[in-house]
Amino acid sequence: MERDLTENFRLVREGVQSVCNNFGDDYWLARDTDGVFPHEFHGAMAEAGWLGITMPEEYGGSGLGVGEAAVMMNTVAACGAMTAASSVHINMFGPHPILVFGTEEQKQKHIPPLVRGEEKVSFGVTEPNVGLDTTNITTFAEKVDGGYIVNGRKIWNSTAQQATRILLLARTQKREENKDPTKGITIFYTEFDRKKIEVQLIHKMGRKAVDSNMIFFDNLFIPDEDLIGEEGMGFxxxxxxxxxxxxxxxxxxxxxxxxxxxxxxxxxxxxxxxxxxxxxxxxxxxxxxxxxxxxxxxxxxxxxxxxxxxxxxxxxxxxxxxxxxxxxxxxxxxxxxxxxxxxxxxxxxxxxxxxxxxxxxxxxxxxxxxxxxxxxxxxxxxxxxxx
Ligand SMILES: Cc1cc2nc3c(=O)[nH]c(=O)nc-3n(C[C@H](O)[C@H](O)[C@H](O)COP(=O)(O)OP(=O)(O)OC[C@H]3O[C@@H](n4cnc5c(N)ncnc54)[C@H](O)[C@@H]3O)c2cc1C
Structure with a gap:
């Protein structure tokens, strides 16, 4: 779009475009062919400070709004389509639950490494037998001493091949045990422990370089400190x-x-x-x-x-x-x-x-x-x- 409505929008577009200019058609076509994650693009966006655009300044971000983030993602998508967009997209909204409902300690620990591009996060909501009907998820986190043990499976998890962390939605109470189906679902932000999470790649139509996966949890231990907000309120x-x-x-x-x-x-x-x-x-x-x-x-x-x-x-x-x-x-x-x-x-x-x-x-x-x-x-x- 040639005309941006505010000066901030224009500055964001110009700044993001100057990073995008180093990644031309040949780069994106090569990633579409070899399926290798666009590490160079992700790194360049992190280095230029764009990964924290919506995160507050005290956690290393720029403290800008969703309007500026929309301009950023519009510019990124016009450069490298969904391969470019999905390589950085989760940074924009993924940490939101931590930011709004997490403790100060969780924010200090988890947000700056995401902004610097050192950590990558996968998002675990969708399940093979439960698509849009999210309250029917069955992946279960059972309370044990000092934390939770998770068993179950998820599908379509983007970047699970790369991720160091997972933002996970799991039941801590069975659906039938609560009159309100939205209750009893809990959100965790935890280490992507590959000893306990098996990852299977899904071959798909496009965006080959940003992997999509089935993932299986086999007694994954999540410490109490990785619970976000209140148990049961994750939905x-x-x-x-x-x-x-x-x-x-x-x-x-x-x-x-x-x-x-x-x-x-x-x-x-x-x-x-x-x-x-x-x-x-x-x-x-x-x-x-x-x-x-x-x-x-x-x-x-x-x-x-x-x-x-x-x-x-x-x-x-x-x-x-x-x-x-x-x-x-x-x-x-x-x-x-x-x-x-x-x-x-x-x-x-x-x-x-x-x-x-x-x-x-x-x-x-x-x-x-x-x-x-x-x-x-x-x-x-x-x-x-x-x-
Ligand atoms: C490339 C890709 C990346 C993704 N990344 C992630 C990710 O990182 N993390 C994650 O958790 N998920 C991810 N997803 C999952 C995505 O969010 C779901 O595929 C999407 O929400 C649709 O769910 P579903 O595929 O299970 O469809 P279903 O729920 O099985 O629905 C199938 C079809 O039926 C229609 N339908 C269902 N119920 C009704 C109704 N009552 N009325 C009318 N129509 C209905 C739906 O609209 C849809 O068209 C990703 C998906 C893709 C393709």
């Missing part, structure tokens, strides 16, 4: 981080779409068929113009949601709408970019097929379009809960 804590995450995923979808649209417009101008640029045909240019309008509108929703969040106003509807609109606008632009390139859209050297594969994640995770629509129908339109 509520995790909700706290959901709105910023949705805004950022929306901003990432928009970023990928903007990159795809830039490539499509360039190709439409350069490629000549029947003696004139293909972009002279309305059948080529009108869908691209529509992509631009969708991306602009989605970005404005992201900014609105971020402003509400940063002003501590309710923003559930806007945050969900950001994620829905950003992902869809990004996806539409990526598909159109492939179509605009004709046969070359299918060739890796033009990069748009990679963008199309990667942007798909933003439509699926961390919450699906159906569940967002149900949320808007129920909470905004006052319709009956449908599930």
């Amino acid at each position: 509520r804590y995790i909700l706290h981080a959901m709105n910023p995450e949705r805004i950022l995923v929306g901003a990432e979808g928009v970023g990928i779409g903007q990159d795809a649209l830039r490539r499509a417009s360039k190709y439409a101008l350069e490629r000549e068929v029947f003696g004139r640029p293909i972009g002279m045909n309305q059948g080529i240019q009108h869908p691209l113009a529509e992509n631009w309008m969708e991306l602009e509108a989605a970005w404005l929703m992201c900014v609105k949601a971020a402003e509400l969040f940063d002003a501590e106003q309710p923003c559930g509807a806007e945050a969900n709408a950001s994620k829905f609109l950003g992902a869809k606008a990004g996806y539409n632009a990526a598909v159109q970019a492939v179509m605009t390139h004709g046969g070359m859209g299918y060739a890796k050297e033009y990069h748009v097929e990679r963008l199309m594969r990667e942007v798909m994640i933003t439509r699926i995770a961390p919450v699906s379009e159906q569940l967002i629509s149900s949320f808007i129908a129920e909470r905004v339109l006052g319709l009956p809960k449908s599930y």
Whole structure:
């Protein structure tokens, strides 16, 4: 996006862009091929201080808002799609439960190493038999002397091959033992102990370099000091981080779409068929113009949601709408970019097929379009809960 609404946004975009400029198409295509985590990019972002953008200054961060983080992730996604975005994304919202509900000691211990890029964290919510219905998770943390013993399994854990820590949601009370299904779920931030956690890679459509996994806990011991907040309140804590995450995923979808649209417009101008640029045909240019309008509108929703969040106003509807609109606008632009390139859209050297594969994640995770629509129908339109 050429026009940023505030001076802060402009400065963030320029700063992040100057890091991104060192990582071109060849770098991201190589990671898409070899599947090696983009350590150099992650390290460069840490070195430039961007990993702590939303963390308070006393823990090494910059103390900026979700608005600035959205600009950052929009810029990052326009550079290296979801491979770039997911390599740093969890730093933006992952430590949120520690920050809001953790003790001072936990904040001092855990946040600075994340900001410096020394620690990497995996996020453990989804389970093989329990997708969006989070209160049905069965991974169990049993109370023992000095801590908890965890058994169970999770799926889709990003960066579990790299992680030194895990932010884990587990039951400490069986669902049937409490009338309120959201109670009895607890959040831990603990060492990723590979002797007790088996990690199996999932081969997937895109974002090959940021691994996704199944993980199995076999009597993992978590000390009491790694419990975040109050036992049994983890579901509520995790909700706290959901709105910023949705805004950022929306901003990432928009970023990928903007990159795809830039490539499509360039190709439409350069490629000549029947003696004139293909972009002279309305059948080529009108869908691209529509992509631009969708991306602009989605970005404005992201900014609105971020402003509400940063002003501590309710923003559930806007945050969900950001994620829905950003992902869809990004996806539409990526598909159109492939179509605009004709046969070359299918060739890796033009990069748009990679963008199309990667942007798909933003439509699926961390919450699906159906569940967002149900949320808007129920909470905004006052319709009956449908599930
Ligand atoms: C690349 C990738 C990375 C991920 N990273 C992580 C991670 O780091 N940590 C983590 O914990 N999880 C992660 N996830 C998991 C992700 O959050 C889930 O895949 C997502 O929440 C959807 O859950 P599910 O796949 O189990 O779908 P399901 O819950 O099985 O749903 C399947 C489909 O049915 C639809 N559906 C279900 N119920 C209803 C209903 N009542 N009405 C209408 N439609 C319905 C859903 O919308 C969806 O389209 C990741 C996923 C991917 C693909």
